[in-house]
Amino acid sequence: ETCGTHSKYMRAVYPTKTFPNHYTIVTGLYPESHGIIDNNMYDVGLDAHFSLSGEEKFKPEWWKGQPVWLTAMSQNLKAGTFFWPGSDVAIGGTYPTLYTKYNGSIPYEERISGILKWLDNAQPERPDIYTLYIEQPDSSGHSFGPVSAGVIKALQEADKAVGMLMDGLKQRNLHKCVNLIVLADHGMEKTYCKKLEYMTNYFKEVDFYLYAGPAARIRAKNVPNDYFTCSKHGIVYTACCRRSPQHFKPYLTPDLPKRFHYANNIRIDKVHLLVDRQWLAVRDKSYSSCDGGNHGYNNEFKSMEAIFLAYGPSFKEKTEVDAFENIEVYNLMCDLLHIAPAENNGTHGSLNHLLKKPFYNPSHPKEVSSPSSCPVSSLIPADDLGCNCTQTSIGSTEELNERLNLTTEEIKKASSSHLPYGRPKVLQKEKVYCLLSHHQYVSGYSYDIRMPLWTAYTVNKP
Structure with a gap:
């Protein structure tokens, strides 16, 4: 809060697991797109x-998309990764310029020293982007729960490691030159062995494979032979609303x-259990990894929120931004490096408000087809659409249609109310349409398909 920029929180992608979120951060892709589901x-x-x-x-075929270190290297920059999921894999046939294969036993001090040594390289060999991974406080959160003395101690260890990094930057007079992002991949929820949903309570025979936990998935036990023939509809039906209370909801993945x-990935199993916070979906009573903490839950749960802190010459100071x-x-990191990002699911420029001088300023595309006004030739419909309803309480059909024939002032009022930021632009060629204004909404009515291309309206807060 005293320097740099931070967000109220950062929302993880679902499932709120380690590898999916780490790889999303460096690719800008949802797990269904980058493959680490x-x-x-x-x-x-x-x-x-x-x-x-x-x-x-370690096999590259699992890892789709382009992580930021490869994006940088493809544009003549160098990358150094001292741990990050995927950084010790030859994704697309290429490793980072400098990297260390993951070994969780390497002390944090040694990891920081490795980064600082790379910074000491001569300019032609010095990386332009670095990644660093620290397991804490995640490991302690699993063991002791999110609110525990173990997590406090782990936070102190992580803080000490970041402090060592900052001291190293200051010793090299780089602390005002380097842009630093400190973030988490997900949050942590307290879990209890007394809060388990056993599949044996729902199925006479659990003849399927269950990925147990807070984001449980079900597939055939015998794969690949039965992968596509597993009775997914039957499983969902059997598990749906069978007990009260029931602390998970079964879904067909789509x-x-x-x-x-x-949903859109063959690796995402066809039956999914959306689990309540603090609960775990497990196979039977042999499951024991339950007391402590876990993550993977709905990414809208407050306990799954992650942190985001940024400091450096490119970032605003003493600034808090919305989640x-x-x-x-990923796009933000590319902007800091002044490189073009690969295709991704993010919105390029959406984090410009974090930066003192944004590198990328999005511009609106030019409109290809512009509208005309919808003319009123007659208040009597040319086609009654086969309707034979009798209107008794309100005037004639002609009087009713007159209400739809707005005056110029009424059209201005409708536009002001329902198009406060302007009308949508039509980017397709040769679209012939007109603006059709109503009191409650405004439509871009297409002559080609005889229905609206778009409809805009404003809903007032109660």
Whole structure:
């Protein structure tokens, strides 16, 4: 709060897991687009299982999109990564210029020293962008819960590491030259072994594979043979509204809330359990990793919110900004490097308000088709649409239609109310349409398809 810029919070992508969110931050893509849809997953096309503990995660075919270190390198910059999910993988056949293969036993001090040594390189060999990963306080949050002495100690360790980095920058007289972003991938929720939803309470026979936890998924047990024939509709039906209270809701993956952007990938299993906060969906009573903390829940839960702090010559000072999604950070990093981002799900320029002098200033595209006004030739419809309703309480059809024939002043009032920021621009060629104004809304009516291309209206707060 005393220097740099920070957000009220940063919203993680769903599921609020480590690998999906770390890779979203450096690609600007939702997990369904970059392919790392969870820390553990199965790809039927590859017939392979991805996990944090296995060697499969080092294979490039799992990692889609272009991480920021490759974006930088493709534009003649250098990148140094002292840990980051995906940074020790030859994505697209290429590693970062300088990188260290992940080893969680390397002390934080050694990681910071590694970054500082790279900064000491001669200019031609010095990276332009760096990544650094610190496990805490996530590890302690899992062990002790988010509000615990263990997490306080872990925060002190992380703070000490950041302090060491800042001291190193000051010793090199770089503390006013480097743009620094400190962020988290997700939050943490308290969990209890007494708050478990057992699948054995819902199914006579649990003859499927369950990815247990706060973002549970279900697939066939025998893969790849039964992957596409598993009775997903039957599973959802059996698990739906069977107990009261029930602390999860089963979904066919395409029916999940669209704001999750979590459906369009073969790795996302076809049945998903959206779990209540503090609860876990598990197979049976043999599950024991439950007391402490966990994450993966709905990304709108307050406990899943992440931090975002930024400091350096490009960032505004003593500034708090509203929350934003972590898909926006990739474009921001590209702007700090003065490079063009790869295609991504973020909105380029949406974080310009964090910067003293934005590098990229979006401009509105030029309109291709402009509207005419909708003429009124007659108040009697040319086509009655087969309607034979009898209007008894309000005047004649002609009188009713007269209400739709707004005066010039009424049209101005409708535009002011329903188009306060101007009308939508039509970017398709050869679209013939007119502005059709009503008291309650304004439409861009297409002569080609005989229906609105768009409709604008304002809803007043109650």
